[in-house]
Amino acid sequence: MKPAPFEYHAPRSxxxxxxxxxxxxxxxxxxAGGQSLIPMLNMRLxxxxxxxxxxxxTELATLDVEPGGVRVGALARHAQVERSEPVAAAQPLLRQALRLVAHPVIRNRGTVVGSLVHADPAAELPAVLALLGGSVRLARRGATRDVTAAAFFTGPMESATGPGELAVSALFPLLPARSxxxxxxxxxxxxxYALAGIAALVSLDDDLRITVARVACVSxxxxxVLVDxxxxxxxxxxxxxxxDAxxxxxxxxIEPEADIHASAGYRRHLIGVLAEQALRDAARAALDA
Structure with missing residues (x-):
């Protein structure tokens, strides 16, 4: 199929x-990257x-490590963020998640902010933003607003981005010490896309005891789904x-649903296995921090 007719705009500012x-x-x-939008246009979804x-x-192709976190501009490609050593040092979860996104050819074109706006519950980056308590900056003519991850994802393939708004950047907060x-x-x-996935965060105090342990579940x-x-x-x-507990x-x-790819019971089983593995991995990383 081919897209339905549309008017094309190519703004330069x-x-x-x-x-x-x-x-x-x-x-x-x-x-932006079009890796999700173009297939949807072609299938007339x-x-x-x-x-x-x-x-x-080009002013949106930014990638900055700020005091509050990693600020990713709307045109920063997956590959750009994945390969950035300053970003990996400041917020390692971004690289950990991005290496699982599709294939290199997709990551060369797709954008981090575009993935967030697409809001696919099977995608990795929405879980990362949710786990870290990040936010998305939305701009419209004459105004901007920052929307927290908790409020940004409103449903499957639905976000808080309103008509006339453009997601110009996302902020991924830095980790606390010993995390x-x-x-x-x-x-x-x-x-x-994952049948099931887990992003995990573990933080320790000065006595190397756990102060924070939480996960964000995918699919x-x-x-x-954020679970503390x-x-x-x-x-x-x-x-x-x-x-294990x-x-x-x-x-x-969690309340997983069955589809043509997996039963609800299988997804629940996978989440349990992956949660234990990811929490252990995150705890080891915290001990090495």
């Missing part, structure tokens, strides 16, 4: 892009009247934390 989006309203779609191509807006992260997932084939809900298991394994050293607690908090 952020102001021009916001003007085009304001005029298009709910009939406008933004083209999306049929916008206006397509606003922001690839000429570690990990990302684990299972897919039918390498590069496929088991309409949005990333600190009460299960906290105030103990990682070696005696009882990660923490994993069971995660399983108890």
């Amino acid at each position: 952020l102001g021009e892009a916001l003007d085009a989006l304001a005029e298009a309203g709910a009939d406008g779609k933004v083209l 999306a049929a916008p009247a206006h397509l606003i191509d922001i690839n000429r807006l 570690g992260t990990a990302f684990r997932e299972v897919a039918r084939r390498h590069g496929d 088991v809900g309409p949005v990333p 298991v600190t009460e299960v394994c906290g105030h103990r050293p990682p070696a005696s934390a009882g990660w 923490a994993a069971r607690a995660v399983q108890d908090r």
Whole structure:
């Protein structure tokens, strides 16, 4: 199939892009990496009247380590973020997750912020933003606002981005001291969307006892499912934390659905296995921090 007819806009400044989006309203779609949008257009799962191509807006191709975290601009490609050593040092979970996103050819073109706006519950980056308590900056003509991850993902393939708004950047907060992260997932084939996945964060105090242990679950809900298991394994050293009990607690908090790829029971089983593995990995990273 081919896309439905649309009017193509190629703004050369952020102001021009916001003007085009304001005029298009709910009939406008933004083209950045296009790795999700183009297939949806071709299959006519999306049929916008206006397509606003922001690839000429070089001011959005930014990647900065700020005091508050890693700020990723709307045109920063997956590969750019994945390969950045300053970013990996400041927020290792980004690289851990990005190496699991599709294939290198996709990561060379796809954008981090685009993945967040697409809001696929089977995608890795929404879980990363949710776990870290990050935010997305939205701009419209004459105004900007920052939306926390908890409020940004509103449903499967749905975000808080409103008509006339452009997601211009995302902030991934830095880790506390003595913290570690990990990302684990299972897919039918390498590069496929995950049947189930876990992003994990563990923090320790000066006595090397657990103060924070939480995970974000992929592919088991309409949005990333955040589960805090600190009460299960906290105030103990990682070696005696009882990660198996923490994993069971995660399983108890999810309500996976069956589809053509996996049953609900299988997804629940995978989440338990992956949660235990990822929490152990994150604890080891915290001990080495």
